[in-house]
Amino acid sequence: MGWKAFVEGGAASIVAGCSTHPLDLIKVRMQLQGEGEVPAGMKPSAHAASEKFKMPARLGPFAMGARIVQQEGVFGLFSGVSATLLRQATYSTTRMGLYEIMKTKWQEGNRLPLRKKILAGLIAGGTGAAVGNPADMAMVRMQADGRLPVETRRHYKSVADAILRTTRDEGLGALWRGSSPTIVRAMLVTASQLATYDHVKEDILHHHWLHDGLLLHVIASSVAGIAASVTSNPVDVVKTRLMNMQVRPNGVPPYSGPLDCAMKTIRSEGPLALYKGLIPTMCRQGPFTVVLFVSLEKMRKLLRDTS
Template identity: 45%
Template sequence: MLATCIIQPIDMVKVRIQLGAKGSPLAVGAEIVRKDGVGALYKGLSAGLLRQATYTTTRLGIFNMMSEELKARNNGQNLPLWQKAVAGLSAGGIGALVGSPADLTLIRMQADATLPVEQRRNYKGVADAFIRIVKEDGVGGLFRGAAPTVVRAMSLNMGMLASNDQAKEAIEAAGFPKGGTVSVLGGATIAGFIASAFSLPFDFIKTRLQKMTPNPDGTMPYKGPIDCALQTLKNEGPLKFYTGFPTYCIRIAPHVVFTLVFMDALPKVQKNFGL
């Protein structure tokens, strides 16, 4: 949640670029501030914090539990990369399913200003968004786009958590202190880039599905994630999936770094208070 408070404005710019905003990330951010004020950069923060409290709590907790269990079965030795990848995939998928409703409300709140005035949802906050989505679309509406959300999270977590552990072990094997600043920051930085590259295509599809509104005839633009991927590939080409990659990387990589650094620091802080 601390990482999200720092990164939220970059996330807003990333979503706007994926939804068609033109110009550099700085130009898009400046346009948002010019039209709607600085507060618009934090649109959807309540949903973003709820998403982290559900999704990230679940994925990091499950990954740590699985890693400890696998290490115990491996006689305390470092895990091979494939076991870390499996733990990351599993934790990401379960966490994303838990956090999918909050993720949906976050995307809708961030994308609202890009819609025509008559189509805007104008949610008052995350609670209002939840209530209206359930009222208008049923409980299942909270899980629209859940499939690509889960797949995106699995790819991101595999890239983030497995590469972070692997990178830290490599850095420590090179002679740097275990758990030191170099290994923590170095591992987190490498993990941030790899997580970005692995997950952006799935994030692109997820964003399009969660933002879509019905066509004039009442049908939806995409039937599902595969249809969205195929239409995008056919009509716009494979590089479209990496729209906004620099912004996405600038958004994901620091978020990963802050998250992993805070995750390493919080237990130390807790110990100071006897927890």
Template identity: 40%
Template sequence: MSKPDDKAAPKPKRVMPGYMNFIIGGSSGMLAICCVQPADLLKTRMQLLGPAGRNLSVFTVAGQILKNEGFFGFYVGLSAALFRQATYTTGRLGVFNGLFDIHKGKWGQPSFPTKIVIGMIAGGIGAFIGTPAEVALIRMTADGRLPPEKKRNYKNVFNALARITREEGLFTLWKGGGATVSRAMVVNGAQLGSYAQAREMLLPFMYDGLPLHTAAAMISGFVTSVASLPVDIVKTRVQNASKGVQITQMSVLRDVIKNEGVLALWSGLLPTYCKIGPMTVLIFIFLEQLNRLYFEYTA
């Protein structure tokens, strides 16, 4: 029998099942993209302007969308964006957690450089899984700038995937897959490294809470935007190419620099930053809240 002054044994810390990491991770991404989809659409439209639109500002492009397509024009392609989060974000978080656990079990806690490498690998694999949704998203968000006779008029992401497969072949769904994977690896590496560094630098001046996480995420978003935009622009133009047009990443890169100038590689920097910064913050906010709800309702 226990003595009266014996302390009760601490309750073991509850562990979330592995499959819930996939579900909650994907759900967090889907909720976040609903908030930042207008910025993502603006970014894509600006990347596809070409030489004729090099002097157009983000506000001019936004005004044109509002005038020609209305408010809901900013949410064209939302179904594809949601499907992309359901595949890409779920995939990369699942792979990251899996590789992290394997490393921890065999060799102990990963070092910071190892975490960056794991993040890059996870981002690449997740991007490959999510490339079909990415192709559909690019096509759908670009449709509004095309003349009526050239519009694809996809009804939703599943209609887009079915039509692309039927009209252009199954492997078109992975068009620009190399560029997508390259971008994802750059994004994951830049995001993880710059977020950790910004957090470390700000910690002496801010308490460890939401304001610190938000500031570090916004700094990380800017660094990630600058690092990833050239790859992102190449990927966007490869995936939006017309049927039968065979182009490579290097040919697109050369054409952009030759015809539009080096700075065109950072076209759409503002809307990209307006997406990546808040997207990072929102994903973590939704992730924490969904984790809390899970433990509350399964207690």
């Protein structure tokens, strides 16, 4: 039945999202490093040579995690976890369920061609992102709040408080701020993650290299996690910065849109800035994808056994 695809995917995504939340928090904080520290249009090298400007040291994932614990306590690593729960219950449940439904309907014989897996992932990911963007926006803001000066922090009490206050202070449309890169990222992640997992798993089984079991699921999901990280990171950086931006007192936002954000980031920090947080992204996406698909396979078996 179609509803099982949504239940399986949603439950597996919630388990994976909550278990890897601290890694996602570190990734977001790393992606925001350097933002606003170098004026747009001026090269970092020019600033480095200036006596009035000193580039702050960039923290790696372990140092960033240690700083969060030092400044915000151990529970600081779980800032925004309520938003993660809502995001997985909306975005991931939608994309996982739709992907399985399309995969079943489009299947040719015993296997679905890779191009159709990718197309199903693109459609499912984009739809899921549109549904889950308010929760995604709230999650980014709650995760980023600890890095802001105390006087400018938003101090959201929960994901519901974040969504309600954003709507009240900035309008309903603010809940879909950054939706363009969010949708593009979700399309890339879902297409690369789900299609890669299914294709690698099917190829290994087809060549009889492994039996269908835990080891196979871990290998296939690890490859899928790497693919999803590399393809989505630049869009993820832009999405994070758009969602976290604060409108200036004169009412002019720092970025007018995704392309403007990407170009300003490249001009002020260099093209590699779009790959900020790649290592924590892979460190987060890898375990997330492994937990996701291992949990998904267990959920499928559980629902089959009880049906």
